[in-house]
Amino acid sequence: MGEAFELLVRGGLLIDGTGAPARRADVGVRGGRVAAIGDDLGRDAERILDADGRVVAPGFVDIHTHYDAQIFWDRMLTVSPWHGVTSVVVGNCGFGIAPTRPDHRDLILRTLENVEGMSLEALRLGVGDDWPFESFPEFLDAIEQRGTAINVGALIGHTPLRLYVMGEEATEREATEAEIAEMRELVVEAMRAGAVGFATSKAPTHVGYEGRPVPSRLASLDEIAELAGALGESEHGVVQATIGRGFLTDQFAEIARENGKPFSWTALLGGAFGPEGHRGFLEQASKLQAEGVQVVPQVSARPLMFEFQWKAPFPFESMRLFQPVSAADFEGKKKIYADPEFRRRFRERDEPTGFGVRWDRTTIADCPGQPELAERCVDEVARERGVHPADLALDLGLESELEVRFRSAIANADEEIVGELLAHPAAMLGLSDAGAHASQLCDACFSTHLLGHWVREKGVLSLEEAVRLLTSRSADVFGLVDRGRVAEGMAADLVVFDPATVGCGPLERVHDQPGGADRLRSQAFGIDAVIVNGIVLRQDGQDQLDPQGPLPGRVLRGGQA
Numbered sequence: 001m002g003e004a005f006e007l008l009v010r011g012g013l014l015i016d017g018t019g020a021p022a023r024r025a026d027v028g029v030r031g032g033r034v035a036a037i038g039d040d041l042g043r044d045a046e047r048i049l050d051a052d053g054r055v056v057a058p059g060f061v062d063i064h065t066h067y068d069a070q071i072f073w074d075r076m077l078t079v080s081p082w083h084g085v086t087s088v089v090v091g092n093c094g095f096g097i098a099p100t101r102p103d104h105r106d107l108i109l110r111t112l113e114n115v116e117g118m119s120l121e122a123l124r125l126g127v128g129d130d131w132p133f134e135s136f137p138e139f140l141d142a143i144e145q146r147g148t149a150i151n152v153g154a155l156i157g158h159t160p161l162r163l164y165v166m167g168e169e170a171t172e173r174e175a176t177e178a179e180i181a182e183m184r185e186l187v188v189e190a191m192r193a194g195a196v197g198f199a200t201s202k203a204p205t206h207v208g209y210e211g212r213p214v215p216s217r218l219a220s221l222d223e224i225a226e227l228a229g230a231l232g233e234s235e236h237g238v239v240q241a242t243i244g245r246g247f248l249t250d251q252f253a254e255i256a257r258e259n260g261k262p263f264s265w266t267a268l269l270g271g272a273f274g275p276e277g278h279r280g281f282l283e284q285a286s287k288l289q290a291e292g293v294q295v296v297p298q299v300s301a302r303p304l305m306f307e308f309q310w311k312a313p314f315p316f317e318s319m320r321l322f323q324p325v326s327a328a329d330f331e332g333k334k335k336i337y338a339d340p341e342f343r344r345r346f347r348e349r350d351e352p353t354g355f356g357v358r359w360d361r362t363t364i365a366d367c368p369g370q371p372e373l374a375e376r377c378v379d380e381v382a383r384e385r386g387v388h389p390a391d392l393a394l395d396l397g398l399e400s401e402l403e404v405r406f407r408s409a410i411a412n413a414d415e416e417i418v419g420e421l422l423a424h425p426a427a428m429l430g431l432s433d434a435g436a437h438a439s440q441l442c443d444a445c446f447s448t449h450l451l452g453h454w455v456r457e458k459g460v461l462s463l464e465e466a467v468r469l470l471t472s473r474s475a476d477v478f479g480l481v482d483r484g485r486v487a488e489g490m491a492a493d494l495v496v497f498d499p500a501t502v503g504c505g506p507l508e509r510v511h512d513q514p515g516g517a518d519r520l521r522s523q524a525f526g527i528d529a530v531i532v533n534g535i536v537l538r539q540d541g542q543d544q545l546d547p548q549g550p551l552p553g554r555v556l557r558g559g560q561a
Contacts, residue, residue: 004046005029005035005036005041005045006031007028007029007045007046007048007049007492007536008026008027008041008042008044008045008048008049009026009028009029009048009049009051009494009496009529009531010026010043010048010049010052011024011050011052012024012025012026012027012051012054012055012056013051013054014037014055014056014057014486015057015467016057016485016486016487017467017471017472017485018472019465020464022464024039025038026038026041027056027486027492028045029492029531029534032492032533032534032552033489033491033534034487034488034490034491034492036488037487049496049529049536053498054497054498054499054528055463055467055498055499056486056494056495057467057471057494057495058471058484058486058493058494058495059084059087059150059471059483059493059494059495059530059531059532060083060085060086060447060471061085061087061470061480061484062085062087062088062089062432062434062444062446062447062474063088063089063240063264063429063430063474063477064089064240064266064430064431064432065080065090065432065436066093066112066433066434066435067080067152067434068097068098068154068435069097069109069123069126069127069435070126070435071090071146071148071152072126072127072128072142072146073125073127073513074126075146075147075148075547076148076547076551077148077149077152077553079442079445079521079524080150080444081150081530081537082523082524082541083444083448083524083527084447084448084470084524084527084530085447086150086483086493086494086495086531087150087153087475087483087493088150088152088153088434089478089480090155090435091154091155091156091195091199092155093199093206093240093241093242093266094157094158094159094199094200094214094216094241094242095111095115095157095159095199095214096155096156096159096160097112097127097160098133098135098138098156098160099134099135099136099161099164100131100134100160100163100164101134101164102131102134104163104164105127107163107168109123109127110208110209111159111208111209111214113209114207114314114317115206115207115214116436117312117314117436117437117438117439117440118437119438119439119515119518121514121517122513122514122515123514125515126514132145136156136186136190136193136195137189137194139154144554147550147551147553148555149545149547149551150532150537150553151532151553151554151555151556151561152553152555152556153196153478153480153555153556153559154195154196154555155196155197156186156187156190156191156198156199157199157200157216158200158216158219158224158227159216161183161187161227162175162183163215165179165182165183166179171213171214171218172212172218173218174218174223175219175220175223180222180223180227183223183227184226184229184230187227187230188233188234191231191233191558192234194555194556194557196237196479196480196556196558196559197236197238197239197240197478198227198228198237200216200219200224200227200228200240200242201214201217202216202217202219202242202243202244202247203217203244203318204217204244204245204318205314205315205317206242207317207318207326211317211322211325211326211327217244221246221247224241224247224255225258228255228258228259228261228263229255229258229259230259231261232259232260235558236479236481236558236559237479238261238262238263238477238479239255239256239259239261239262239263240265241264241265242265242267249265249281249285249288252295253295256288256293256295257293262294262295262477262479263296264296264298264477264478265297265298266298266431267298267431268297268298268299268427269411269412269431270414270417270418270420270421271417272356272411278417278421281297282424282426285297286425286426289426296426296428296477297428298428298430298431299427299428299429299430300412300431300432300446301418301429301446301449301453302412302443302446303409303411303413303418304409304411304412304431304443305408305409305441306407306408306410306437306440306441307407307439307440307520308405308406308408308440309403309404309406310333310337310393310394310397310402311330311403314440315410325337333402334398334402337397338394338398343390343391347388347391356410357408357410358408359382359389360377361408361409361413362379362389362407363375363376363377363407363408364377364378364396364404364405365405365406365407366404366405367396367400369399369400370396370400378392378393419454419460422450422469428469428473428474429474430474431443438513438518438519438520439517439520441520442507442519442520442521442522444521444522445504445522447470448502448503448504448524448526449503450469451499451502451526452503454466455499456499456500463499471484471485472484472485478559479558479559481559481560482556482559482560482561483556491533491561492531493531493532493533494530495527495529495530496528496531497528502525503524504522504523504524505522505523507520507521507522523541524541527541528540532552532553533554534552
């Protein structure tokens, strides 16, 4: 007999993440790695998990999160591990909190408040006054020193880069050649320190403090190409971007050809480009990938369901009409919403919102003072009252001191299209937005939803293919070289789940953020155990480690611990 295993997962149905057929196998773990895989590895182990009747899979990988700030007040990175996620990537869409000069800290937090739908008070309280970093390398060091429950890779974001180099002018103009050169050096520095790549955004929906566009939106395509080109000096790296006008597949392909790195973009959602518009993007991606150019659209397994209030009207903030709203304080917002001319223009809505908010698909989620309206359709109530639905929505806002909350499916609601996107070989899973839009949505449960809804209930994907999408597909595109597979010598990130019951619960609103700020979260079902680097993090729906004590997560510098 050889050396005893520290952990033995016995009797499970192994789905190794490669797409290979499931097989019955034991998995032995030693020193944080998979030490052996076999039919019967015995009982010689310090700890044994019985996986009979369960699937044993690699820990799930979420490449599109915004935990950059939350990581400083929540080392457990809830709720991702509840749903089997053992590795995340932060810094997506070019948003992050490093590098940040001390004088710019509040500007960065106010940007996140607006564009990522986070409570400013929670951000200020959670990150604190004395940030333990300024540069991007110091940011990675700070995460490492604090410790995390799961593994974290970080993209260096274009928005903090521009603010660092240009100050507030980053929200007003293009950069000079000298400023671009300085930013490029910071990207090189970040990549050497272990950034997994570079992220940016041109999305009109990304509106920052005072209604200003986020800094990356002011960048020229030449600037983006120059910064992304810095990845060519590194052996690793991925570019992640959010699309915008004039910043689509052709531009992504040019950058990917130039720097030789994968380019993953957000997001190819059902209905966002018309009834069949998604197919053109899939065809382009397939053609490019066949040529060896890795331009990979991110797709989502869930409807993009937003809850919003008029005090933070994110789905409408890309409209020119709403620029004064974004810049106004609380009383200023109320004054605008009461203005007859604003209302007339809002009723007519002669410009796109950036999100397809339709009143006939918008529900009154909660209406203080009028509980009888909860879960009723805006369009229906407006017809009963003989008013335009836009006026009804604004009236309810003013009557409730902007506390009324609406819920709208703004994309990805057509299940036939979503199924087509999920099954397409050119796409990858993304856009969970875990850690962002905390009071507006929660798609951190994308993994359990995929397994429960799209595998078990709909039969669109096999278990093996769904696990591959959740693991090796994401890990490979983002260069997480030691994750996403169960194989001897690989890091022992594992999930044990029951295929008959795995799924996620309905969204619930809790007030567990700094200062009592609210957020949405979803419980996981059917996840028996979550193992990170050989350590059992969760079992039977409960954390197994003290959140204040040593934690098993690692910073994935350059994609590896």
